[in-house]
Amino acid sequence: MFDVIIIGAGVTGAAAAWGLARFQGKVCVLEKAEDVCCGTSKANSGIVHAGFDAIPGTRKAYYNIEGSRMMEQLCKNLKVPYQRCGALVVCDDLNFSQGLEELYQKGIANGVEGLEIITDQKRLRELEPNISPGAAAALYAPTSAVVCPFELNLAMAEQAKQQGTEFYFNTEVQEIEAMEGGYRLETSRGRFESRYVVNAAGVYADYFHNMVSEKKIHITPRKGEYCLLDKGTGSHVFHTIFALPDKMGKGVLVTPTAHGNLLLGPTATDIENREGVGTTAEGLEKVMADSAHHVRDIPVRQVITSFAGLRAHEDGDDFIIGEPKDAPGFYDCAGIESPGLTSAPAIGKEAAEVIAKALCLKENPDFSELRKGQVHLSELTLEEQRELIRKDPAYGNIICRCETISEGEIRDALRSPLGAKSLDGVKRRTRAGMGRCQGGFCSPRVMELIARERGISQEEVTKAGGNSKVILAVTKEGTRE
Amino acid sequence: MKTYDIVIVGGGPAGLAAAVAAKEQGIDKILILERDAELGGILNQCIHNGFGLHTFQEELTGPEYAGRFIDQVKELGIPYLLHTMVLHIDHRKRVTYVNQQDGMCQIQAKSLILAMGCRERSRGALNIPGYRPAGIFSAGTAQRLVNMEGYLPGKKVVILGSGDIGLIMARRMTLEGAQVEAVAELMPYSGGLKRNIVQCLDDFQIPLLLSHTVVRIEGKERLRSVTLAQVGQDRKPIPGTERTYECDTLLLSVGLVPENELSRETGMKMNPVTAGPVVDEKLSTDIRGIFACGNVLHVHDLVDYVSEEAGAAGKNAAEYVKRDHDQPEEGKTAPYEFEQEPGESAPIEIVVRGGVRYTVPALIHARPPKEDVTIRFRVGNVYRNCYVAVYVDEERILRRKKQIMAPGEMETVVVKKELLTGQTQTVTVCIEEA
Numbered sequence: 001m002f003d004v005i006i007i008g009a010g011v012t013g014a015a016a017a018w019g020l021a022r023f024q025g026k027v028c029v030l031e032k033a034e035d036v037c038c039g040t041s042k043a044n045s046g047i048v049h050a051g052f053d054a055i056p057g058t059r060k061a062y063y064n065i066e067g068s069r070m071m072e073q074l075c076k077n078l079k080v081p082y083q084r085c086g087a088l089v090v091c092d093d094l095n096f097s098q099g100l101e102e103l104y105q106k107g108i109a110n111g112v113e114g115l116e117i118i119t120d121q122k123r124l125r126e127l128e129p130n131i132s133p134g135a136a137a138a139l140y141a142p143t144s145a146v147v148c149p150f151e152l153n154l155a156m157a158e159q160a161k162q163q164g165t166e167f168y169f170n171t172e173v174q175e176i177e178a179m180e181g182g183y184r185l186e187t188s189r190g191r192f193e194s195r196y197v198v199n200a201a202g203v204y205a206d207y208f209h210n211m212v213s214e215k216k217i218h219i220t221p222r223k224g225e226y227c228l229l230d231k232g233t234g235s236h237v238f239h240t241i242f243a244l245p246d247k248m249g250k251g252v253l254v255t256p257t258a259h260g261n262l263l264l265g266p267t268a269t270d271i272e273n274r275e276g277v278g279t280t281a282e283g284l285e286k287v288m289a290d291s292a293h294h295v296r297d298i299p300v301r302q303v304i305t306s307f308a309g310l311r312a313h314e315d316g317d318d319f320i321i322g323e324p325k326d327a328p329g330f331y332d333c334a335g336i337e338s339p340g341l342t343s344a345p346a347i348g349k350e351a352a353e354v355i356a357k358a359l360c361l362k363e364n365p366d367f368s369e370l371r372k373g374q375v376h377l378s379e380l381t382l383e384e385q386r387e388l389i390r391k392d393p394a395y396g397n398i399i400c401r402c403e404t405i406s407e408g409e410i411r412d413a414l415r416s417p418l419g420a421k422s423l424d425g426v427k428r429r430t431r432a433g434m435g436r437c438q439g440g441f442c443s444p445r446v447m448e449l450i451a452r453e454r455g456i457s458q459e460e461v462t463k464a465g466g467n468s469k470v471i472l473a474v475t476k477e478g479t480r481e
Numbered sequence: 482m483k484t485y486d487i488v489i490v491g492g493g494p495a496g497l498a499a500a501v502a503a504k505e506q507g508i509d510k511i512l513i514l515e516r517d518a519e520l521g522g523i524l525n526q527c528i529h530n531g532f533g534l535h536t537f538q539e540e541l542t543g544p545e546y547a548g549r550f551i552d553q554v555k556e557l558g559i560p561y562l563l564h565t566m567v568l569h570i571d572h573r574k575r576v577t578y579v580n581q582q583d584g585m586c587q588i589q590a591k592s593l594i595l596a597m598g599c600r601e602r603s604r605g606a607l608n609i610p611g612y613r614p615a616g617i618f619s620a621g622t623a624q625r626l627v628n629m630e631g632y633l634p635g636k637k638v639v640i641l642g643s644g645d646i647g648l649i650m651a652r653r654m655t656l657e658g659a660q661v662e663a664v665a666e667l668m669p670y671s672g673g674l675k676r677n678i679v680q681c682l683d684d685f686q687i688p689l690l691l692s693h694t695v696v697r698i699e700g701k702e703r704l705r706s707v708t709l710a711q712v713g714q715d716r717k718p719i720p721g722t723e724r725t726y727e728c729d730t731l732l733l734s735v736g737l738v739p740e741n742e743l744s745r746e747t748g749m750k751m752n753p754v755t756a757g758p759v760v761d762e763k764l765s766t767d768i769r770g771i772f773a774c775g776n777v778l779h780v781h782d783l784v785d786y787v788s789e790e791a792g793a794a795g796k797n798a799a800e801y802v803k804r805d806h807d808q809p810e811e812g813k814t815a816p817y818e819f820e821q822e823p824g825e826s827a828p829i830e831i832v833v834r835g836g837v838r839y840t841v842p843a844l845i846h847a848r849p850p851k852e853d854v855t856i857r858f859r860v861g862n863v864y865r866n867c868y869v870a871v872y873v874d875e876e877r878i879l880r881r882k883k884q885i886m887a888p889g890e891m892e893t894v895v896v897k898k899e900l901l902t903g904q905t906q907t908v909t910v911c912i913e914e915a
């Protein structure tokens with residue numbers, strides 16, 4: 001019997017686990033994928049929203065502001081790439097600048113600091129030289145930031161793991177029912193029982209909610225497609241550039257990422273398939289067309305990949321957080337669409353406090369705010385690099401040429417507390433394979449390392465777990481060996 | 482900081498031939514830096530026949546061809562480092578590399594030869610929509626898996642792009658027992674060599690679908706199917722022409738990109754058409770003492786020409802060093818100026834017209850040059866029964882009939898040195914209709 005079971009190891013589930021790691025309790029995370037950060041948390045804009053967009057008084061507004069305030073220090077503590085680059089919402093026509101004014105007022109009501117409407121053309125172009133010539137005015141939000149979503153998700157999960165939280169991957173929750181003193185969960189890997197359940201199942205959160213509560217909710221996957229440009233292009237803009245939002249969301253933005261790429265997107269299309277993360281020709285065209293609208297001369301020839309993520313859009317248009325009246329002990333984190341990444345630390349912290357109180361969990365004296373984290377060769381000074389390679393030559397063997405990732409770093413990612421198991425797992429932890437050649441060069445080499453570290457044959461190595469094997473057979477000569 | 486006369490980045494056919502040529506000119510302090518486990522570059526994974534017909538008048542496999550040059554490098558005692566990745570170079574010809582023994586190292590070169598080869602364009606660069614399952618490989622990655630590691634990436638294959646690697650892999654996968662359903666090519670012509678189409682597709686009855694592209698990729702974990710559609714003249718898919726192929730593997734052979742991230746760091750002038758540096762007849766870039774050759778300069782189809790070009794680069798680098806050009810000191814003159822003899826006048830520009838996409842070299846400095854100038858180029862379309870013409874200023878000096886010219890094959894013309902005088906302003910290379 002667990003004290004708490006968390007369904008889902010996305011950023012919300014990981015934040016809940018991280019929050020609960022401050023307390024003594026028997027906690028586990030059940031995740032149907034093979035790794036953390038396999039759902040929406042891996043495919044989003046990576047923006048720490050300032051909070052001017054959410055309607056005042058909503059849960060989205062509250063957690064956004066709280067999360068945004070926590071994020072900088074948290075990222076420092078957990079060694080997560082974070083840059084406070086600020087955001088500009090641009091508007092082409094002064095006649096529409098009332099839209100900016102409305103955002104500004106919402107932001108003030110929500111408590112966003114430093115907001116300012118800029119109509120001075122000279123200043124606007126000083127702030128952002130590549131803004132489109134048509135831009136007439138902008139709302140400036142200096143507290144907006146970018147974060148590496150993979151690392152944030154992973155770091156919080158790792159901290160929990162260090163404190164004894166158990167992670168069950170490839171474990172799909174199928175049924176939930178209330179029982180005396182808690183809940184019983186049927187999964188693809190057997191039965192689990194727990195006093196409390198945190199429902200952080202992303203686009204599937206309504207399924208589980210509806211299994212235990214009479215007050216039904218409904219989530220629609222709302223697809224957002226992106227194009228990512230090569231490293232170095234991130235300096236094309238200095239801020240996250242938004243257009244004025246519409247009813248489907250914040251529209252296509254142009255932003256530097258925490259690693260210096262340029263990201264264009266997302267679109268917003270409601271779909272039915274909750275696994276429907278394929279990109280479409282129309283979607284990618286829209287990304288290109290809309291982003292060119294507010295930023296000029298985007299180096300589109302340097303696109304290195306495209307991807308899509310699904311927002312868990314709930315009909316009520318707000319986050320659903322806490323226990324339904326008719327299902328005590330079942331803590332919902334449902335409808336966590338944007339700004340869910342920003343809000344995660346605040347949502348997780350609060351969930352943990354509420355649950356710890358209900359279960360009378362004691363504080364955990366061993367909890368540490370600080371994460372040791374991984375070595376990133378390319379972020380060190382020349383002297384540090386020399387020292388590191390002298391001590392451990394594996395850091396001198398470069399495996400990924402585009403991102404300059406060494407064998408040592410990949411090995412660390414495979415051996416870390418929640419070690420990578422697949423090519424994508426290595427990629428999200430180290431960036432090997434995330435560069436301009438998209439793994440063309442390094443994937444055979446990374447496969448070798450995965451096989452070596454995990455004691456499996458290369459044929460068993462997968463791209464992302466499950467049935468995603470990379471190699472399907474050995475060659476005629478290979479079998480003769 | 483250790484100093485070398487010539488540092489060569491990349492130990493593929495280009496780097497090797499350049500090293501041998503420089504050594505033969507009497508330069509001893511040479512260093513080849515290669516990131517792979519062995520010398521030979523991309524040839525190590527090209528185990529098919531067909532290399533060296535020009536250079537050695539025999540048909541060799543890739544590794545055999547490379548082996549001839551590797552032997553020479555070893556016999557001549559030219560030093561090289563393997564497992565060594567060059568991370569930075571700058572316009573003062575300082576090179577930063579890393580390997581397990583030396584760690585992070587900086588060295589100074591008097592002359593630098595760029596021979597980093599090229600990489601394949603990835604799916605992302607094409608923005609092909611769909612899911613991102615396992616089973617999508619660039620053809621070169623698949624070639625490495627099959628030929629060097631002994632693994633078969635898949636059993637039912639569709640290939641997008643008819644570049645040479647894709648064609649060769651169509652045959653290779655077939656010989657390994659895989660079923661190659663089709664090779665789809667966006668353009669109305671193939672980007673590969675004619676002989677590869679015959680020997681790799683026709684001989685195995687693999688259909689080549691010209692003017693086709695991938696419009697859908699299905700499969701969440703492993704690839705399940707791809708949908709191809711015909712494209713119109715605007716290269717956009719024509720609705721109603723879609724056909725879905727069940728397969729577990731999609732190979733992409735959609736073009737090669739010279740690997741010039743290092744070159745760009747120096748600020749040298751680049752040619753947007755080739756994505757390689759702009760060079761003169763000595764294969765010198767616009768940074769004095771930095772030369773480029775092989776696929777990093779422009780994508781070659783035949784390695785023989787790579788060796789030839791690289792030999793010239795090595796020789797010219799050696800001459801540069803022997804003339805004892807000292808390093809531009811810190812803060813002294815701008816480095817961005819072509820290597821030039823004292824008293825030389827403005828360079829002769831090589832102009833391209835009528836279907837010629839680019840030339841290497843792009844300009845000629847010495848007049849008259851010491852040797853006849855070999856100009857290599859590619860055309861942008863398929864031309865039948867046309868003429869290649871070369872003009873020196875207004876005067877036509879060469880007109881050669883060609884039955885067929887295609888973007889997949891590199892063309893060469895040679896301009897006699899006597900024709901290029903102090904008065905010459907331009908050389909024009911163009912295609913003329915009959």
Ligand SMILES: Cc1cc2nc3c(=O)[nH]c(=O)nc-3n(C[C@H](O)[C@H](O)[C@H](O)COP(=O)(O)OP(=O)(O)OC[C@H]3O[C@@H](n4cnc5c(N)ncnc54)[C@H](O)[C@@H]3O)c2cc1C
Pocket residue numbers: 007008009010011012013014030031032033036037038039040041042043044045046047048049171172173174200201202203204222223224225266309310311312336337338339340341342343
């Ligand atoms: C296009 C787009 C752009 C966005 N941009 C931003 C942004 O810039 N800033 C921001 O703050 N937010 C942004 N968001 C929102 C943010 O990405 C999400 O709110 C956040 O990632 C949600 O995290 P999650 O953990 O709730 O969901 P997920 O990451 O989807 O995690 C849910 C997990 O539950 C698992 N699961 C599901 N069903 C089961 C089951 N039956 N058994 C076991 N496990 C199960 C899934 O496998 C998954 O790992 C964006 C979202 C999208 C789609």
Ligand SMILES: Cc1cc2nc3c(=O)[nH]c(=O)nc-3n(C[C@H](O)[C@H](O)[C@H](O)COP(=O)(O)OP(=O)(O)OC[C@H]3O[C@@H](n4cnc5c(N)ncnc54)[C@H](O)[C@@H]3O)c2cc1C
Pocket residue numbers: 490491492493494495496514515516517521522523524527530531532533565566567568596597598599621624645646649740743774775776777781782783784785787
């Ligand atoms: C699949 C395929 C089939 C071919 N078939 C034929 C054929 O049938 N007949 C024929 O004549 N030609 C063929 N070719 C062409 C021929 O192989 C190439 O033109 C030739 O290999 C190019 O030589 P290169 O030295 O310029 O580049 P490469 O062979 O690519 O060598 C470049 C070297 O530089 C190294 N390098 C790059 N960057 C760095 C760095 N930063 N630090 C250290 N080292 C670095 C690389 O590891 C590599 O070893 C084929 C090519 C391919 C890819």
